């Protein structure tokens with residue numbers, strides 16, 4: 001548990017991002033980059049309405065295809081563990097073989113969970129999580145390369161906590177937590193971050209308590225996308241969810257000239273510096289990235305409202321985040337351009 005030096009209320013992710021980006025010394029947002037990326041993405045949508053769409057989430061072969069109770073349990077477990085997959089060297093990657101494919105990064109987590117379910121292990125049940133152990137983790141998250149999954153001990157602790165809290169407070173199922181939110185994304189975000197400490201992705205910036213809530217926000221977004229905004233995935237204030245401040249999206253924002261880094265930060269990245277979660281410079285990267293995507297969504301929606309051809313199209317930060325995240329892999333951005341910032345923590 002991080003000791004936070006102030007007793008003021010914690011700012012939400014959007015307010016935190018605006019505050020940080022206004023005073024950031026090492027990460028700068030370029031309005032010109034935002035406007036040209038906005039235009040490019042608008043043209044992409046004109047060419048294919050589904051190029052930026054919530055339905056993309058379900059097209060991934062490892063994601064649940066059906067929106068139901070087991071999909072909710074699957075999403076909750078995966079987003080509780082959805083952190084820190086990067087490897088120290090490209091030749092030392094944790095890998096999982098599943099259904100004829102070899103997966104790396106985030107997809108190893110999905111593949112390992114699906115592999116466990118196929119093996120009859122009830123890995124998404126609260127009971128199983130509560131009694132999870134490092135021995136069980138070594139089996140369930142076993143690698144198909146010589147490199148182990150990063151932060152295995154921390155993942156065991158996260159699973160034990162979510163199992164314990166689900167049983168104590170939500171009768172063993174996360175859908176009971178969703179029901180308490182009454183279709184309000186902000187309420188669900190509050191319920192998750194108040195009841196599950198492993199989602200409490202916060203910090204202190206210039207004496208203010210700030211939040212990023214990357215995994216809690218991606219949890220809400222994945223439910224929304226899986227249920228296509230209906231039923232338990234319906235959130236009337238879904239646009240209040242910001243982009244998910246991970247170690248990948250900042251790379252894309254620099255690649256598209258939306259963000260630029262100071263020389264000092266560039267040097268640190270080139271040296272593969274290990275940042276600590278909560279460093280001022282690490283929070284600048286995360287805060288400025290969130291704010292840049294907010295500005296991008298605003299810029300695109302302004303163009304859309306004036307363009308009859310785009311009637312009915314609405315952009316939010318979730319859709320932009322998913323597009324950017326998927327873009328990197330499809331266009332092999334990482335090796336050509338900006339290195340990602342290295343942090344080991346359970347928050348992203």
Ligand SMILES: Nc1nc2c(c(CN[C@H]3C=C[C@H](O)[C@@H]3O)cn2[C@@H]2O[C@H](COP(=O)(O)O)[C@@H](O)[C@H]2O)c(=O)[nH]1
Nearest residue numbers: 057082083084085086105106244246247248322325348
């Ligand atoms: N901002 C953002 N961060 C995301 C995701 C996802 C899951 N994306 C899929 C799900 C729906 C979308 O359609 C995407 O296809 C994982 N991550 C984070 O990335 C990091 C892993 O990266 P790598 O080591 O390269 O696999 C790690 O911090 C993980 O938590 C996302 O969508 N947005």
